[in-house]
Amino acid sequence: MRALHFGIGLAIIFAASWAAAQVGADKRRSGTQDMGEALQKMQDDDTANPGMLFVQLGSQSWAKKAGTADKSCADCHGNAGTSMKGVAARYPAIPKGAEAPVDLDGRINLCRTENQKAERLPPESRELLALEAYVAHQSRGLPIAPPADPRLDAFRDQGAAIYRARQGQLNLSCAICHDDNAGRKLAGVTIPEAHPTGYPIYRLEWQTLGSLKRRLRNCLVGIRAEPYASEAPEYVMLELFLMDRAKGMVLEAPGVRP
Amino acid sequence: MANVLVNAPKTAKRGSVVEIKALIMHPMETGFRPGTMGKIIPRNIIERFTATWNGTEIFDMEMSPAIAANPFVSFFAVASESGTVGLRWTGDEGFVVEERVVIAVE
Numbered sequence: 001m002r003a004l005h006f007g008i009g010l011a012i013i014f015a016a017s018w019a020a021a022q023v024g025a026d027k028r029r030s031g032t033q034d035m036g037e038a039l040q041k042m043q044d045d046d047t048a049n050p051g052m053l054f055v056q057l058g059s060q061s062w063a064k065k066a067g068t069a070d071k072s073c074a075d076c077h078g079n080a081g082t083s084m085k086g087v088a089a090r091y092p093a094i095p096k097g098a099e100a101p102v103d104l105d106g107r108i109n110l111c112r113t114e115n116q117k118a119e120r121l122p123p124e125s126r127e128l129l130a131l132e133a134y135v136a137h138q139s140r141g142l143p144i145a146p147p148a149d150p151r152l153d154a155f156r157d158q159g160a161a162i163y164r165a166r167q168g169q170l171n172l173s174c175a176i177c178h179d180d181n182a183g184r185k186l187a188g189v190t191i192p193e194a195h196p197t198g199y200p201i202y203r204l205e206w207q208t209l210g211s212l213k214r215r216l217r218n219c220l221v222g223i224r225a226e227p228y229a230s231e232a233p234e235y236v237m238l239e240l241f242l243m244d245r246a247k248g249m250v251l252e253a254p255g256v257r258p
Numbered sequence: 259m260a261n262v263l264v265n266a267p268k269t270a271k272r273g274s275v276v277e278i279k280a281l282i283m284h285p286m287e288t289g290f291r292p293g294t295m296g297k298i299i300p301r302n303i304i305e306r307f308t309a310t311w312n313g314t315e316i317f318d319m320e321m322s323p324a325i326a327a328n329p330f331v332s333f334f335a336v337a338s339e340s341g342t343v344g345l346r347w348t349g350d351e352g353f354v355v356e357e358r359v360v361i362a363v364e
Contacts, residue, residue, distance in 0.1 A: 047265035050328045053283040057261055207286075207327035 028249060029183075031192040031257060043198075043256040051133060051202035051254025054126075054209045058134025061127055067118025073131070076115060080138050088136040089145045089251055092236050092243070094152065101155055103236050105132045105211060123230050129209045133200050136253035143248045144197070152240060155233075159241030162234060168225030174238075177219075189258075195246040196239060198255020209254065212239055264345065266359045270337035278309065279332040280345055282355065288323040304349035307331055312341035321349070337363045 032040060042048045062073045062080055077083040092101040095110060102110065108131050109120045121128035146152070163174045177186070178194035185191070199212040206214075213235045217227040228234040261283035270276045282304070289301025301323065309317040317333045335343075340363045347355045 045265075047263045047279055047281060048330060050281060050283075050330070052263055053261050053281060053328060056263065057283070204326070 026248070028195060028246070029193050030195050030197045030249060030252065032198065032252060032255060034190045034192050035258065039256055039258060043252070049202065049254065049256055051200070051209055051256065054130045054133040055137045055254060057126070058130035058132070061131050062134055067112070067116035069115065069117040071116055073111065080134065084135045084138040086139050086142055086145070088139040088253065089142045090147050092240050093147050094149060100233065101152060101236050101240060103239055104135060106236070108132060108135065124211060124214060129200050129211065132211065133209060133254045136200065136251070139251045140253055142251055144243055144246050144251060146240070146244050146247055155237050156240040156244055159237035159239070162238055163241055168220065168223035170223040172223045174219065194242060195249055196242045197246060197249050198252050198257070200253065201255040201257045203257045205258065262355060262357050264357055264359050266343060266361060269362045269364060272337060272363050274337050275334050276337050276361065277332060277334055278343060279330070280357070281328065281330045282347055283328055286323070286325055286327045286329065290323065302350045304329065304347050304353060306348050308346050309333065310344040311335060312339065337361060339363055
């Protein structure tokens with residue numbers, strides 16, 4: 001009896017220390033780690049990473065007056081290096097007075113329409129991507145930190161449900177590839193863990209910068225599912241889930257991807 | 259609006275070989291792709307990239323439609339005297355962009 005108690009005690013100690021080791025050693029991998037060395041170097045070199053051309057463009061837009069309010073982003077937000085630091089790490093979020101979350105480009109477009117009294121910038125347009133890249137770049141090196149807003153839970157849960165549901169003619173779920181088979185090959189490509197650490201990304205295949213929404217549409221088309229309409233709430237739900245899953249991982253926008 | 263990123267050393271030892279890297283935003287539209295309405299999108303590429311050191315040409319490159327958007331060029335030069343490296347891109351639709359960097363040779 002005594003020996004049995006001792007055994008259980010040991011087992012509990014082992015379990016506790018094993019859990020502690022798991023917390024210490026983060027096994028999650030950013031897509032960057034799955035790329036070849038040449039692409040990692042391209043991402044890390046600010047004069048070779050083509051995403052930095054868009055960051056530079058974004059910094060010009062930041063200072064440009066627009067709309068009938070005749071205000072620039074800088075007129076209200078000042079130096080982006082301080083005012084936008086950490087912002088990308090905690091989006092999507094629910095704006096003041098609203099009930100549904102918006103992603104970072106949604107938030108930028110809110111400022112366009114409400115604060116600058118200007119037209120919305122079209123999705124995937126160069127100016128919107130450039131502003132998004134410029135804002136996201138201010139959080140480079142910071143850990144992903146989703147806000148503790150309980151109103152987000154329901155949206156995040158919907159995102160998790162989409163992530164786990166099979167869909168498309170190939171009848172696959174995001175989880176089958178990105179949880180169960182991450183690290184294995186799909187044709188010549190390593191399946192990444194799908195952490196949204198580098199967005200917006202410069203994807204060599206696109207020859208331009210693209211948003212997380214565009215990346216998600218690529219995966220949906222890949223499994224022959226109907227992609228959600230441009231700016232559908234499902235993208236924000238998925239992003240909420242992915243950001244929570246990547247909580248604490250370091251932002252590296254603008255990322256480079258093959 | 260010119261959008262260029264140049265990476266060159268600010269100083270160099272006389273006689274040493276320096277690497278100069280330049281990245282420019284450009285669509286490099288091939289002239290072979292149909293647009294969404296089925297019509298061919300007109301070719302719009304950078305045709306030529308040249309570099310000078312204190313006015314003397316040190317590098318000359320012809321570009322073709324096969325080169326991807328936002329071309330990145332890296333080349334080497336011998337640092338023989340302090341001066342200005344001039345970079346110039348020219349192409350379709352009257353595209354001309356010039357950048358310069360100063361390298362101090364000691």
